[in-house]
Amino acid sequence: MQETAPLSSTGIGPRTWFRRIGALGALLALIILGASILLRLTSVLDPQGHASSTLAAPLEQAIRLLHRLCASGVALLALCAVVLCWKQRKAAPPRITQAVLWIVAATLILALIGPLTPGYRLAGVTVVNVLCGVLLLLSFWWLRESAAPGSVAGPPLEAFSWVAMVALLLQVGTGAAASAWAMHAVHWPARVHLASALLCLILVGVVLLDQRSKRAPDGRRWVVGLLLSGQFLLGYLLMWQEQRSITLSFFHAMLAPLLAGALVSLLRRQS
Numbered sequence: 001m002q003e004t005a006p007l008s009s010t011g012i013g014p015r016t017w018f019r020r021i022g023a024l025g026a027l028l029a030l031i032i033l034g035a036s037i038l039l040r041l042t043s044v045l046d047p048q049g050h051a052s053s054t055l056a057a058p059l060e061q062a063i064r065l066l067h068r069l070c071a072s073g074v075a076l077l078a079l080c081a082v083v084l085c086w087k088q089r090k091a092a093p094p095r096i097t098q099a100v101l102w103i104v105a106a107t108l109i110l111a112l113i114g115p116l117t118p119g120y121r122l123a124g125v126t127v128v129n130v131l132c133g134v135l136l137l138l139s140f141w142w143l144r145e146s147a148a149p150g151s152v153a154g155p156p157l158e159a160f161s162w163v164a165m166v167a168l169l170l171q172v173g174t175g176a177a178a179s180a181w182a183m184h185a186v187h188w189p190a191r192v193h194l195a196s197a198l199l200c201l202i203l204v205g206v207v208l209l210d211q212r213s214k215r216a217p218d219g220r221r222w223v224v225g226l227l228l229s230g231q232f233l234l235g236y237l238l239m240w241q242e243q244r245s246i247t248l249s250f251f252h253a254m255l256a257p258l259l260a261g262a263l264v265s266l267l268r269r270q271s
Contacts (some may be wrong), residue, residue: 014084015147018144021084022143024073030254031066032071033134033137035064037250042246051118077140099142110136117129126179126180130175134260137260138257138261141261161207167203170196171256172256174189174196175193179249197232208224211267231252231259235252
């Protein structure tokens with residue numbers, strides 16, 4: 001599919017703009033996730049259910065400010081993506097349009113549940129917040145990969161690849177549930193997280209083997225494999241800690257969206 005006329009006098013084509021929006025949006029979404037995870041891991045609930053942070057007040061305020069600024073940036077990028085997609089509606093491939101729709105959907109859900117997230121009163125809201133944050137990151141990254149040269153007109157992903165991606169999102173969601181309910185002294189979701197982690201390990205491992213047989217780029221397969229190994233190594237270490245390390249918990253949680261993004265890169269570039 002040929003590029004349409006440049007969007008500005010700079011001569012930058014639509015695909016380049018989509019790639020830039022996707023890359024910057026994914027980065028901002030990752031920062032938002034990191035800030036949210038750090039604030040949650042360093043918060044405790046008193047017997048009355050009121051949350052308080054163990055961070056120094058200036059540091060907590062700085063992290064919250066960073067979170068708000070990045071959220072505002074994501075909203076602006078989502079608007080830019082919608083406008084660009086509308087202008088290119090006759091030329092934009094379906095995968096780019098689908099990515100933009102997912103970006104808008106995730107942004108709207110995060111905006112709607114935003115007022116319910118402070119205080120961690122509702123564990124379910126925390127889970128939805130994390131899942132939509134990861135989905136937002138994946139949608140931006142999918143947009144970037146779909147606009148990469150030579151990748152737009154490829155065949156659709158196989159059903160098993162989608163199953164592996166859903167399993168990875170399930171693992172993220174159950175991890176958020178285990179953390180959120182642990183704040184309320186409810187620990188059974190951790191067992192569900194362990195079961196989903198094993199399922200995710202198997203499915204993503206099969207995808208890696210399948211991509212190897214298709215001679216997918218070694219670099220991307222190695223990145224996915226290393227992130228997957230690191231994710232489960234940190235999870236294993238956390239299982240044996242009576243008082244779980246905030247540092248290990250933070251990096252364990254942050255590897256999940258990175259792993260999901262790397263899996264998207266592997267599958268989209270191969271397709």
